[in-house]
Amino acid sequence: MGHLITSEQIAIDGEQLTSAPFKRAKQILGIIAIIGTIISFAILFFATDSLQGTFAYSWLFALAYALTIAIGGCFWVLLHNLSNSGWGVSVRRLMENLGFVFPFLGILCIPFLFPDVQQYLWEWMTKHRATGVDMFSSNPSRLFGFWGGQDLIDALFYKHEALLAAKAWYLNVFSWYTRFIFYFVALGWVIYRLRKISVDQDTDPKPGVARLFQARAFSAAGLPILAITATFLAIDWFMTLNYTWFSTMWGVYIFAGCALHSMVVIILTAIVLQKNGYLKNVVSPEHFHIMGKLTHVFVIFWAYITFSQFFLIWYSNIAEETMYFTLRNTAGWYWVSLTLTFGHFALPFILLLPHWMKKNVKYIKWVCVYLLVLHAVDMYHVIIPQRGPSLGLILGDDPVLWFGGIQAVFLDIFALLVVVSGFGYFYLRNLGSVNLYPNRDPRILESANLSN
Amino acid sequence: MSKEAKIYGYLAEFANAQEIYHAAEKIRDAKYSRWDCYSAFPIHGLDAAMGLKRSKLPIFVLCGATLGFITAISLAYITQVIIYPTVVQAKPANLFTIPAFFPIMFELTILFSGFTVLFGVLGLMKLPCFHHPLFNSKQFSRVTDDGFFIAIEAADQQFSAEATRELLESIGGTNLEVVYDEVVEEVQSKA
Numbered sequence: 313m314g315h316l317i318t319s320e321q322i323a324i325d326g327e328q329l330t331s332a333p334f335k336r337a338k339q340i341l342g343i344i345a346i347i348g349t350i351i352s353f354a355i356l357f358f359a360t361d362s363l364q365g366t367f368a369y370s371w372l373f374a375l376a377y378a379l380t381i382a383i384g385g386c387f388w389v390l391l392h393n394l395s396n397s398g399w400g401v402s403v404r405r406l407m408e409n410l411g412f413v414f415p416f417l418g419i420l421c422i423p424f425l426f427p428d429v430q431q432y433l434w435e436w437m438t439k440h441r442a443t444g445v446d447m448f449s450s451n452p453s454r455l456f457g458f459w460g461g462q463d464l465i466d467a468l469f470y471k472h473e474a475l476l477a478a479k480a481w482y483l484n485v486f487s488w489y490t491r492f493i494f495y496f497v498a499l500g501w502v503i504y505r506l507r508k509i510s511v512d513q514d515t516d517p518k519p520g521v522a523r524l525f526q527a528r529a530f531s532a533a534g535l536p537i538l539a540i541t542a543t544f545l546a547i548d549w550f551m552t553l554n555y556t557w558f559s560t561m562w563g564v565y566i567f568a569g570c571a572l573h574s575m576v577v578i579i580l581t582a583i584v585l586q587k588n589g590y591l592k593n594v595v596s597p598e599h600f601h602i603m604g605k606l607t608h609v610f611v612i613f614w615a616y617i618t619f620s621q622f623f624l625i626w627y628s629n630i631a632e633e634t635m636y637f638t639l640r641n642t643a644g645w646y647w648v649s650l651t652l653t654f655g656h657f658a659l660p661f662i663l664l665l666p667h668w669m670k671k672n673v674k675y676i677k678w679v680c681v682y683l684l685v686l687h688a689v690d691m692y693h694v695i696i697p698q699r700g701p702s703l704g705l706i707l708g709d710d711p712v713l714w715f716g717g718i719q720a721v722f723l724d725i726f727a728l729l730v731v732v733s734g735f736g737y738f739y740l741r742n743l744g745s746v747n748l749y750p751n752r753d754p755r756i757l758e759s760a761n762l763s764n
Numbered sequence: 765m766s767k768e769a770k771i772y773g774y775l776a777e778f779a780n781a782q783e784i785y786h787a788a789e790k791i792r793d794a795k796y797s798r799w800d801c802y803s804a805f806p807i808h809g810l811d812a813a814m815g816l817k818r819s820k821l822p823i824f825v826l827c828g829a830t831l832g833f834i835t836a837i838s839l840a841y842i843t844q845v846i847i848y849p850t851v852v853q854a855k856p857a858n859l860f861t862i863p864a865f866f867p868i869m870f871e872l873t874i875l876f877s878g879f880t881v882l883f884g885v886l887g888l889m890k891l892p893c894f895h896h897p898l899f900n901s902k903q904f905s906r907v908t909d910d911g912f913f914i915a916i917e918a919a920d921q922q923f924s925a926e927a928t929r930e931l932l933e934s935i936g937g938t939n940l941e942v943v944y945d946e947v948v949e950e951v952q953s954k955a
Contacts, residue, residue: 626863627853667818763809
């Protein structure tokens with residue numbers, strides 16, 4: 313218990329991120345992102361088939377990394393508002409800014425809207441298109457094709473694609489596009505509104521509790537939208553890379569990664585900002601302690617969900633389900649799986665056990681950096697193993713079970729670098745455009761004097 | 765007053781949470797070790813003001829958890845692999861059966877941790893305690909309502925009948941009272 317923070321120590325107009333190094337960092341990230349995105353789009357649309365296909369997976373992997381973290385940011389905002397939390401008011405703006413990266417990431421997802429790119433990632437789309445049936449249906453009882461038209465189902469049966477016919481009520485091109493747009497519009501709107509409610513408070517000459525209740529009520533409506541987005545985005549984009557495979561725990565598995573790694577990013581942001589002289593009066597080791605505990609909780613939750621998914625599939629031993637893990641326990645992927653088991657669970661679990669580890673920024677920052685690297689491994693493990701078999705079939709090459717040729721790894725790293733730069737640019741832009749903490753929130757002093 | 769009645773210590777009342785907080789800081793600085801604060805509700809930061817060290821409980825729990833983990837893995841491995849290899853659904857009967865052991869490892873780790881927490885807390889707090897000398901004090905019953913008390917035990921190395929009383933008075937303690945191990949009236953009536 314240090315000295316109490318009083319309202320004199322909270323700047324009336326709040327803190328703004330205006331320093332020169334920050335602006336330079338934003339500029340550099342923006343330039344890397346723009347040049348990198350142009351090169352990436354060129355590869356995705358104009359390169360040779362093999363390169364195009366390989367890079368489509370790289371791009372999806374990089375976006376999986378960025379999108380999960382942004383969705384997690386939205387989750388923490390919603391949870392914070394909904395649970396009426398007082399502890400995190402000091403860091404709530406970081407969550408809001410992190411979540412608000414999500415709608416901007418839609419720009420980087422544009423290539424996925426084109427059949428040129430889709431054909432390498434989602435074979436079921438190619439098969440749907442090969443039937444020649446229009447994706448819209450005239451039947452209103454099938455929601456004009458949103459639930460898959462009868463023509464489409466008949467055509468798929470005719471092509472001996474019984475599995476796709478059975479799944480057509482969900483898995484069809486029209487509903488895929490509809491959901492794609494829904495994710496960015498709906499969750500984007502939720503996080504935009506919540507951030508706006510919060511930011512408007514900063515300049516209100518008579519700040520009250522009205523916005524607090526407004527944000528809480530709106531979050532109650534927003535949480536189902538987040539759940540739908542996280543679950544179905546994970547299914548639409550990652551699970552159906554192999555349309556014959558399914559897992560009922562897939563959505564929650566991806567969500568566990570979202571919540572964990574966005575909290576890690578929030579901790580790192582708070583550390584970097586404090587190091588540069590911001591958030592000094594409002595964020596204390598107590599906040600890092602709580603955020604460290606939440607990170608620890610989600611390290612366990614991630615392991616619990618990931619293992620449960622593996623365990624149920626391993627036990628029941630049904631070929632349609634085991635293929636995911638058969639692929640990932642073969643050749644070099646076996647070592648990636650083991651790395652995740654020990655590196656993504658066992659090591660951080662032990663590292664985050666002692667309380668001084670969570671409270672002291674000297675230690676927790678290294679754990680956070682480490683976890684972010686492991687998140688890349690996790691997403692790599694989700695997306696990339698499918699590349700060898702899929703491209704092998706589509707392009708007629710021999711299936712490649714390992715990384716798909718050594719040059720492919722560099723493409724993956726390049727894609728990750730570009731997308732993370734873009735992510736960083738949007739994040740810094742969000743951080744720089746508003747106050748760093750909600751200085752007129754009624755509970756800012758409660759949060760600044762946190763003790764747990 | 766009988767000589768049989770052993771002194772438990774001094775009990776002093778304080779006006780409010782703020783006063784008891786600052787009083788605790790002074791007693792901590794006077795290097796007392798066997799004393800405690802009593803209030804009807806938790807006071808934030810009082811543990812730091814009292815100079816309380818972190819509990820040893822986590823270390824016990826870590827030992828309990830490790831013991832549970834080892835018990836589980838030996839129980840499963842010895843019975844299912846070494847003594848009686850169980851082949852189900854073409855699963856291997858060797859170290860790679862380990863996913864099947866995970867639920868047991870998980871549960872026993874939690875169970876043993878839970879037991880260590882429960883019995884560790886009881887042990888460290890010296891519970892169950894059917895009677896406490898402080899209940900001999902009439903005014904102490906107000907601690908569940910609006911009283912803030914500090915009791916310094918006579919068993920403390922620093923304790924002295926004069927100096928401790930002066931300390932408690934100087935830091936704002938009122939209704940100073942000597943608390944005995946047994947109820948005084950009873951002892952007196954015996955004598």
